[in-house]
Amino acid sequence: MTRLSLRCLGGVAAIVMALSALSAAAQERSTALQATAVRRTTLLVDNLEKSMDFYQRLGLTKWYDAASDSNSPDGVIGAADLPLTEDPKVGRIVIMKGNDERIGMIGLLSYDKPKLASARGNLMGIGTGDAIIMMEVADIQATYSRLQQIDVRFHRTPYKFTVNRPDGTTSAGQRMFVYDPDGRLIEIAQPDAKK
16 A cells, blocks of 8 residues: 555544544534423513413312511512512412423412512513513413403414424424413414324
8 A cells, every 4th residue: 555545544544533532522412402392481470360360271280388577588589680670578489280290380489578570571462582482382272262251462362374394394283372361372272183
């Protein structure tokens, strides 16, 4: 074998080793990303009882309930960690869960004495900085009926939808949009049964 051939083989080997290292690093990042899960979304609420009633009508159940005040050993729940609009003396968090013990929970966090001011300017619409929470239910008509029993504002009542999935297939079902007691838009969907 000539010196040029050996040099080319050495160069190819170096490229293969570099590509292997890059592939291993990409696989490691991919594995780390796959391990990421959204466990809970915490909502700051004005009226905790009203918010609990709303989310229970969507089918969530109370999983955790804790309260503290300024005399508690650790102070008011989260008050030292969060950029709150007031300096509350009382805090309470209730975590609502669906049918999974580890993911998809909603925390309802309330402060009092004084209550927090709303950071939202327009409670009649949504815009930048707002969130839309999407929830899936087994029976959208029953959920709709339960929500009609309390004072909630619907953006859209149940209707049929079809969406295109990233893999080129379609998904269909029913969905509706309703505002929670603090004006957050909630999308509620019931997918059609798989055939």
